Amino acid sequence: MPDDNNVAMVVGEMPEQDDDDEAPLLVDAPDLPRVPVTILSGYLGAGKTTLLNYILTQQHNKKVAVILNEFGEGSSIEKSMNVGHAGELYEEWLELRNGCLCCSVKDNGVKAIENLMKKKGKFDYILLETTGLADPGPIASLFWVDKQLESEVYLDGIITVLDSKYAQKNITEKRPDGQVNEAVRQVALADLLILNKTDLVDEAQLQFTTQLVRDINSSAPIINTQRCRVDLDKLLDLHAYDQFDSQGYETTLEGRFEQGSPHLDQRVRTVTVEVRGSVTQKGLDTLAEVLLWERSLVTPSGEHPLIYRMKGLVSVVGEERRVMLQAVKELYEAEPVDAWPPSSPRSCKFIIIGENLDEGTIRQFLCSLITETSITLP
Numbered sequence: 001m002p003d004d005n006n007v008a009m010v011v012g013e014m015p016e017q018d019d020d021d022e023a024p025l026l027v028d029a030p031d032l033p034r035v036p037v038t039i040l041s042g043y044l045g046a047g048k049t050t051l052l053n054y055i056l057t058q059q060h061n062k063k064v065a066v067i068l069n070e071f072g073e074g075s076s077i078e079k080s081m082n083v084g085h086a087g088e089l090y091e092e093w094l095e096l097r098n099g100c101l102c103c104s105v106k107d108n109g110v111k112a113i114e115n116l117m118k119k120k121g122k123f124d125y126i127l128l129e130t131t132g133l134a135d136p137g138p139i140a141s142l143f144w145v146d147k148q149l150e151s152e153v154y155l156d157g158i159i160t161v162l163d164s165k166y167a168q169k170n171i172t173e174k175r176p177d178g179q180v181n182e183a184v185r186q187v188a189l190a191d192l193l194i195l196n197k198t199d200l201v202d203e204a205q206l207q208f209t210t211q212l213v214r215d216i217n218s219s220a221p222i223i224n225t226q227r228c229r230v231d232l233d234k235l236l237d238l239h240a241y242d243q244f245d246s247q248g249y250e251t252t253l254e255g256r257f258e259q260g261s262p263h264l265d266q267r268v269r270t271v272t273v274e275v276r277g278s279v280t281q282k283g284l285d286t287l288a289e290v291l292l293w294e295r296s297l298v299t300p301s302g303e304h305p306l307i308y309r310m311k312g313l314v315s316v317v318g319e320e321r322r323v324m325l326q327a328v329k330e331l332y333e334a335e336p337v338d339a340w341p342p343s344s345p346r347s348c349k350f351i352i353i354g355e356n357l358d359e360g361t362i363r364q365f366l367c368s369l370i371t372e373t374s375i376t377l378p
């Protein structure tokens with residue numbers, strides 16, 4: 001049983017509903033050394049393998065493992081890879097000259113990687129390349145593991161590579177089933193966006209594509225590259241899932257009045273909200289239930305918001321520390337991080353990316369969870 005200071009560390013999908021009003025019983029997670037996993041996402045031909053090759057050949061003093069992912073794709077999609085040696089498919093670990101490792105994993109999940117680590121010894125970093133048509137959401141869920149399960153790996157972030165020449169076409173393409181297409185999902189879930197192949201477009205097209213991408217995900221930094229050449233410090237150790245992205249929040253705020261370039265599918269966008277005051281433990285539970293699990297919020301046009309990604313930094317009644325919220329689809333975590341600065345007024349900040357987000361509806365809902373001063377900030 002945790003003591004009262006150890007509140008609020010929740011990870012979970014939709015739990016069995018309980019009738020009582022009790023706050024979740026939570027303990028602080030053990031702090032174990034763990035290996036970061038970066039998911040490399042991006043549409044077909046955007047430059048994911050080019051980025052991998054680039055990282056592997058840089059000086060970084062890290063023993064990096066590259067994993068070609070076929071998670072969630074059934075058993076045998078054969079992708080020829082050319083990391084290190086053109087055209088070969090690595091079923092087994094391949095050791096590169098600089099000590100880096102490559103392999104292709106067909107089993108699902110963290111366990112497969114942990115087993116591989118047992119066989120090959122620990123490495124410092126894992127890069128996981130997804131297939132060009134993969135939705136990174138379910139893959140992120142596999143690696144975003146409850147700290148209390150004491151996994152040896154943790155999700156550092158999702159990097160999405162875009163082809164500057166074709167991104168506009170890929171993003172605006174309508175799927176026959178009316179669903180949001182994969183290119184849009186890959187942009188929405190990114191913690192870092194690499195706008196690659198800038199040599200193939202002029203300044204006007206680059207700006208147009210940048211705006212298109214910003215309209216979907218206005219919190220992730222965008223880096224323009226040729227052949228994915230980018231400072232490794234900007235790619236690795238993002239800690240996107242264990243820190244609140246204050247810079248991303250500010251960027252989104254700055255960009256919010258510029259949103260609205262006329263791309264064809266504006267269903268997916270980013271909304272930022274700050275509400276002054278504190279939320280109760282019960283309010284936190286309601287937030288996850290209504291926004292993520294039941295999806296019971298209704299916009300004026302009768303749609304239900306679908307959250308792809310949510311990040312928050314909130315004040316919780318009775319908790320002296322700031323509480324960080326992280327969510328990917330239905331997976332949700334709330335964890336106290338650090339003390340509130342003494343002079344800083346208590347507030348709750350959110351960055352939300354998803355479908356059918358109506359800012360007014362979301363703001364009103366979040367205000368309804370606040371028990372103390374419910375002054376809405378501009």
Ligand SMILES: Nc1nc2c(ncn2[C@@H]2O[C@H](COP(=O)(O)OP(=O)(O)OP(=O)(O)O)[C@@H](O)[C@H]2O)c(=O)[nH]1
Pocket residue numbers: 042043044045046047048049050051131132196197198199200225226227228
């Ligand atoms: N002109 C130009 N070509 C590039 C750039 N970056 C990568 N390419 C080329 O684009 C092609 C596709 O790059 P890959 O790195 O294989 O792309 P990918 O995302 O791994 O491709 P898939 O795995 O098939 O989805 C290759 O021929 C690269 O050499 C760039 O900045 N400019």
